[in-house]
Amino acid sequence: MKLCMIGTGYVGLVSGVCFSDVGNTVYCVDKDQKKIDSLNKGIVPIFEPGLEEILKKNHKQKRLIFTNDLKKAVTNSDIIFICVGTPTKKNSNSADLKNIYSVAKELKKIIKKYKILVTKSTVPVSTGDQIEKILFSLKKKKLVDIVSNPEFLREGEAIRDFFYPDRVIIGTDSKKANRILNSLYLPIIKKTSRYFNTSRRGAELIKYASNAFLATKISFINEISNLCEKTGVDVKDISLGMGSDQRIGERFLRPGPAYGGSCFPKDTRALIDTGNKFKTNLSIVKTVVNSNNKRKSLLTKRVEKILGNNLVGKKITFLGVTFKPNTDDMREASSIPMIQYLNKKKCKIKYYDPSGKKSEFKSLKNVTYCKNISLACIKADLVILHTEWNDFKLLNFKKLIKKNKFKIYDLRNLYSPQKMKRQKIQYFSVGR
Numbered sequence: 567m568k569l570c571m572i573g574t575g576y577v578g579l580v581s582g583v584c585f586s587d588v589g590n591t592v593y594c595v596d597k598d599q600k601k602i603d604s605l606n607k608g609i610v611p612i613f614e615p616g617l618e619e620i621l622k623k624n625h626k627q628k629r630l631i632f633t634n635d636l637k638k639a640v641t642n643s644d645i646i647f648i649c650v651g652t653p654t655k656k657n658s659n660s661a662d663l664k665n666i667y668s669v670a671k672e673l674k675k676i677i678k679k680y681k682i683l684v685t686k687s688t689v690p691v692s693t694g695d696q697i698e699k700i701l702f703s704l705k706k707k708k709l710v711d712i713v714s715n716p717e718f719l720r721e722g723e724a725i726r727d728f729f730y731p732d733r734v735i736i737g738t739d740s741k742k743a744n745r746i747l748n749s750l751y752l753p754i755i756k757k758t759s760r761y762f763n764t765s766r767r768g769a770e771l772i773k774y775a776s777n778a779f780l781a782t783k784i785s786f787i788n789e790i791s792n793l794c795e796k797t798g799v800d801v802k803d804i805s806l807g808m809g810s811d812q813r814i815g816e817r818f819l820r821p822g823p824a825y826g827g828s829c830f831p832k833d834t835r836a837l838i839d840t841g842n843k844f845k846t847n848l849s850i851v852k853t854v855v856n857s858n859n860k861r862k863s864l865l866t867k868r869v870e871k872i873l874g875n876n877l878v879g880k881k882i883t884f885l886g887v888t889f890k891p892n893t894d895d896m897r898e899a900s901s902i903p904m905i906q907y908l909n910k911k912k913c914k915i916k917y918y919d920p921s922g923k924k925s926e927f928k929s930l931k932n933v934t935y936c937k938n939i940s941l942a943c944i945k946a947d948l949v950i951l952h953t954e955w956n957d958f959k960l961l962n963f964k965k966l967i968k969k970n971k972f973k974i975y976d977l978r979n980l981y982s983p984q985k986m987k988r989q990k991i992q993y994f995s996v997g998r
C-alpha cells in the first residue's frame with residue numbers, strides 16, 4: 567500500500583520506517599526542512615535503537631521517501647497518518663491541537679480521491695469529530711474516512727513495540743476503512759497481538775485511559791516507596807508481592823523519580839481537561855498529577871538532606887538525565903527541575919548521558935556536560951543515578967570518584983545496599 571505519515575517525529579518516523587519494512591511505500595512528510603534534509607542523508611534525528619539500520623535499508627530501496635511536498639505525498643497515498651505533536655497548551659491543561667487542525671485544513675485543499683485519514687497522534691475524545699467538521703465537504707462526497715488509530719509504542723523499544731504490539735486499535739464505523747487498515751496491519755497482528763475495531767471516540771479515549779492508568783501505577787508505587795522508607799520495608803518485596811497477582815501485574819510497579827516524557831505528563835493533564843469539558847470529575851487522575859508534581863520537590867529535598875542541608879558549592883553528578891533509557895527525549899524529564907533547583911542553590915553540577923549533551927541546561931551556569939562517566943564522576947560529593955541506562959549498572963564508584971568521602975543517591979535501585987555497605991560507601995536509594 568502507499569502511505570503518508572504527516573509529522574516525522576518519534577511516532578511518525580518509527581511507524582513510517584516500520585511500515586515500509588513490511589513492503590509498503592511510505593512518504594514521510596515534515597514541515598521541518600532540516601529534519602527532511604538530514605533524513606535524506608541517512609542521518610536519523612532521534613535516538614532510537616535499531617531505527618537507523620531499517621531506515622537506511624528501506625530508503626535505499628526507495629520504499630521510504632522523505633519530503634516536505636505534502637501535496638505530492640498525499641496525492642500518491644491511499645492512507646494518510648497524522649502524527650504531529652499535541653503538546654499541552656501554555657498556561658492550561660488542554661492539548662494544543664493547532665498542528666492537527668492545520669493539517670486537516672491543508673488536506674481539505676489536496677484530497678480529490680478517496681483516502682483514509684488516520685489520526686495516530688494522541689488527541690482528546692471527539693477530536694475526530696472536529697476533523698470531520700473541517701473535512702465535511704469531502705466526507706459528504708465519500709472522499710474520506712476519518713479514523714483514530716492511537717499509537718502505544720514506547721521510546722527506546724519502539725521498533726519491537728511496532729512489530730509486536732499488544733494491541734492495534736482502529737476507531738471507525740466505516741467497514742471499508744476497517745477492512746483496508748486490517749490488511750495493512752495484517753503482517754503485524756497475525757503474531758501475538760489483538761486487533762480491535764471500536765468507535766472513533768472509543769479509540770481516542772482508550773489511549774488516554776491507558777496512559778493515565780500507567781501513570782497511576784507509577785505514582786502509586788512511588789508513594790508506597792515513601793512509606794517503605796519510613797517503615798524499614800524493601801519496596802522491591804512489595805512490587806514483587808503485588809505484581810505476582812495477575813490482576814495487578816508486575817510492570818510499572820518500580821519506584822523512581824517523578825514520571826516524565828512526552829506522553830504521561832501531558833496526557834494526564836489533557837484527560838483532566840477533557841473530563842472538565844464533559845463535566846466529569848476525574849479525581850483519581852487529578853490526584854496522580856498532583857502526586858507526581860510533589861515527587862519532583864520531594865526528591866530534591868531528599869538530596870538536600872543527604873548533603874546535610876548544605877548545598878552551596880557541592881559537586882553533584884547526574885548519571886543519565888533523559889526520562890528513561892534508550893531515548894534522547896528530554897521532554898518533562900524529572901532531571902530538569904532537579905538540576906534547575908540544585909543549580910539555584912549554588913551546586914556545581916556535572917552530568918553524563920549516553921544520548922549526549924542537552925540544550926535544556928545550556929543557559930545554566932555551573933551545569934557541565936561531560937563526555938564520559940569518569941569525567942562526570944571524578945571528585946563528586948554526590949552521584950545521582952537518575953536514568954537506568956545499562957552503562958550505569960556495573961560501576962566501580964571508588965575508582966571513578968577518586969576521593970574518600972562521597973555519596974550515591976540511586977533513584978533506580980540499581981545497586982545492592984548491602985554491597986555498598988560492605989564497601990563503606992554512603993548509599994541512598996528509593997523505598998528501602
Ligand SMILES: NC(=O)c1ccc[n+]([C@@H]2O[C@H](COP(=O)([O-])OP(=O)(O)OC[C@H]3O[C@@H](n4cnc5c(N)ncnc54)[C@H](O)[C@@H]3O)[C@@H](O)[C@H]2O)c1
Pocket residue numbers: 572573574575576577578595596597598601649650651652665668669686687688689717718719720721828829
Ligand atoms: N513519543 C512517543 O513515545 C509517543 C507515543 C505514543 C503516542 N505519541 C503521540 O504521537 C504524537 C506525536 O508525538 P512525537 O513524540 O512523535 O512528536 P514529535 O514532536 O517528535 O514529532 C512531531 C513532528 O510533527 C511535525 N509537524 C508538526 N506540525 C506539522 C505539520 N503541519 N506538517 C508536517 N509536520 C508537522 C514536527 O515538525 C515534528 O517533527 C503526539 O500526539 C504524541 O502524544 C507519542
